Structures are given as C-alpha cells and as structure tokens.
Amino acid sequence: MVHSLTCPHPCFLLVPASEPQFPHLQTPDPGGAVWNVRWALCTRRSSGAPAPGSGATIFALSSGQGRCGIAVIRTSGPASGHALRILTAPRDLPLARHASLRLLSDPRSGEPLDRALVLWFPGPQSFTGEDCVEFHVHGGPAVVSGVLQALGSVPGLRPAEAGEFTRRAFANGKLNLTEVEGLADLIHAETEAQRRQALRQLDGELGHLCRGWAETVTKALAHVEAYIDFGEDDNLEEGVLEQADIKVRALEVALGAHLRDARRGQRLRSGAHVVVTGPPNAGKSSLVNLLSRKPVSIVSPEPGTTRDVLETPVDLAGFPVLLSDTAGLREGVGPVEQEGVRRARERLEQADLILAMLDASDLASPSSCNFLATVVASVGAQSPSDSSQRLLLVLNKSDLLSPEGPGPGPDLPPHLLLSCLTGEGLDGLLEALRKELAAVCGDPSTDPPLLTRARHQHHLQGCLDALGHYKQSKDLALAAEALRVARGHLTRLTGGGGTEEILDIIFRDFCVGK
C-alpha cells in the first residue's frame, strides 16, 4: 500500500520514513508504518532569508547594473500593492498584468522621479506566487537609485538578498529545484547550446523525468508493502513481487543510460576541454588565435615558442569550450622547454577533444612521424566509450602545398586541410568541431535531458545503488527500505525533501534581483 499523508499544519510535512538522517523523528504510527516527521517551512525560516508569508516585501533592481535604456525594478510580497499605490499617480492599482504609464514620485518629498511603465501581478499568478510589481524605469543611475530609495522608505519593504525572488518561487511551488537550476544556468548562459539546455531544464524536462522514475519506485514499493501486509491472504493477486522486480530492472536500465551521459551535461554547463597539440611550429598558436579571435598566444617562426599552457574560454560553434594552447612536443631540448612539454602532455590527458596539428608541408619529418605514431595512434586505438578522448587531425599550412595535395609521406588517418594564413578550410574545421562537440557535450536540440550538475549525478547514482540493495536483500522489510532510499534520492533531485544546505548552495548562484 502507498502511504501519503498531508498534515493540516502548514509547517510540517509528513512523509514515509525514507530518510535515515532523521532517526530521532521517527515514530511508529498506529498502523505499524514508521513515519518521519520533518520540518519543511519552519527550518527554512531559520536560514537567513525569511520564508514567504513571513510578511517581508522585498525589492531589487532586476536588470543589469550600469547605464542602460530601461531598468526593471521588482517587488515581491504582501506590501507590493501598497508600495505601487503610494509611489505612483494616479494612485489606483493598474489592471493586473497590463502595462500602464505612471508618474513615479518619492512618497516622502513628493518629488517626481520618472515616468515609468508599471506592471501589477497579484499573487498567486506571478513569478514568485506572491503579489509582485515591476517598475520599468529609465535606466540612468540617478533614476534607479531614486526609485530604490523611495521603495526602501515604504514600511514593510526591504532590499532582496541574492536569489531571494527565485527562492520564494521555489518555496511557493512555482519552480522545482531542477527548474531553479535551469533558471540560474539561463541567466549565466554564454553560448547557444547552454541557453537551449537551460531553457529545457527550466521547462521542467528533467524534473518530469525524475517524477516518472519516482512514481515507478513508488509502485514497486506498493507491491512489496502489499506483500508484506497481505502476503498470506488469498485475495492478493499472483506475482506481486515479480512485478516489483520487473519495474526495478527497467528503471535500472533507464538510470544507467542517463548516468553514462552525465559527463556530457556537465561539460555543456562548464565547458569542454579542447587541447591543441602537435610538433613545434605546426601552427598551434596560430590556430588558437584564429579560433578565439584574439591574440592569446605568441606566434613566431622560432620552434619552441609556446612553453606554458595557455587556456582561453571560447564559444566554438555554439558550444562552450576551454581551449588550451600547448608547447610543441619534442625531445632533447633545454630544461625550460622540457617542462613545457611535460605540461603539454599533462594537459593532453585531461582533454575531451584533441586538436592534433601537423605542418602539411613537413609530414615526412621525424617530429611529424613521431607525433603520428604516438599521440594520434594511441587515441585512435582507444575503444569508443564516453570517457574516451576524441581527436581531430588537422594538416595546417595547406597554402604551402602544391595543387596535388600533400607529397609522399606516411599513411594518414582521416584529416582536414587548413591554412591559418589564408583561412582556407576554416569553415570545414568549424563544422567538424560542431559535430565533435555535440558528441562530447550532448546536443540539447536533439538529445534527451542532460544531467548538468554533479548533484544530479550523485542522486541518480544513489538511487541506482539503492536499487542494487533492493535486489540483494533477502528480507522483505529491508527490500522495502531500499526502495524508500531510492525514491528519496529521486525526490531530492527535484527538491522535494530538499535540505537547506543544498538550497543555500544553489541559490548562491543567483544575483540580487533574480
């Protein structure tokens, strides 16, 4: 049987005992099931920012800092309507969710501040679920600070803390935790692919998936509990435990597939590591400067110019990338360059994608042959898996070749021709990079929802481990407990039963006004 219980008191949440961190709160109920009484809203109130409904109305500049055409100032909380009325003329509340032009003035001095568009969003149909107001004012610093000061003078209003608007939206059930993370990512998105991924997460795709998984676990749990309670009864249908096993096995397969994908989502969020490597003078630094469109590295005809690893963030074909230039690989040089080569090899090991570069006019040289035989061959020999590195071989300086192409030389694996000097072949390289990066990071326009954070991975792994315990446990009570643990991980992923520390970490990502 499935236990669910809602407590009439808004400060408590009653859930089945699934979370071992609260053993002191576990009390046997008359029906024999153990319930775990957890403070939800009460504990939230003790952690700095007041919880919704605690009376405070918050305000903040929600658009970016600095001089701009229009700035948006928001309020949220019960005194929003009052603040709107005493700052504007005429003093009546405008039509809900319609833009109206109003004269704003300071309630203390009556001094006019600006002519502004105002919007009134009565709760619960607002972003936070509370009464909200938006003032779209002219973006000069004097206007913005005048309106913020005027709002600060209204009784019951105080400046918002970082992420407090979103936190209220979460507490009022307007967003779940993965949606909150999607919003934070959207605010910080720097590339197309990141924006698409964040929007999908904000749309609740990952949360939806998790709720489906949690439902599957709940059904399996219901079967096991039914067997525990009525196993001896004749009227219990056949095969209840087998049905639970089938559900668990299907879920294991689904979770395993998502976990294998997890690194890709994290790369999409924080950038894939692309490392340019090759023998000295191949044109590695020239390529890094070309791709990043700025003079990151020194380019010179002298072999051994680059020594340190030079890392620069770039948007490559819509994907976020940390691009590293490295020293040319060769032996038998002085101690400084040797250290550069050591650092280059170290960085190469961390690469998600290797851009291997050779001078097309110098393929027969010992350094080119050695590079092909070591670096290129060893990556090519890896068995394809998520953790294996990908490699693109680029033959640079195509402008130096005769029209017949590369002269006699070693047998070459698949490669691209490029000239950093003339730009020829750059479009082809960018297209190849887009395909490789879509494989490395996952493509949010086509792939299933990605796990973008270590937190997601942690809970899915926790769920999978608990399902493993379920299968191993000989005792039915322990099997049921393992399913509860599994379900706990899935609900915590979307913020159900979320602990305060996790919320604090996530909301710290936001700026004031979000």
Ligand SMILES: Nc1nc2c(ncn2[C@@H]2O[C@H](COP(=O)(O)OP(=O)(O)OP(=O)(O)O)[C@@H](O)[C@H]2O)c(=O)[nH]1
């Ligand atoms: N003709 C021609 N010369 C190029 C091309 N790309 C780079 N070069 C020249 O090749 C030389 C070496 O270029 P770099 O970019 O410094 O090469 P690197 O691989 O970074 O060299 P190290 O840091 O010393 O290992 C410079 O003189 C560049 O101007 C190209 O496509 N065609």
Ligand SMILES: [K+]
């Ligand atoms: K050089």
Ligand SMILES: [Mg+2]
């Ligand atoms: Mg260089």
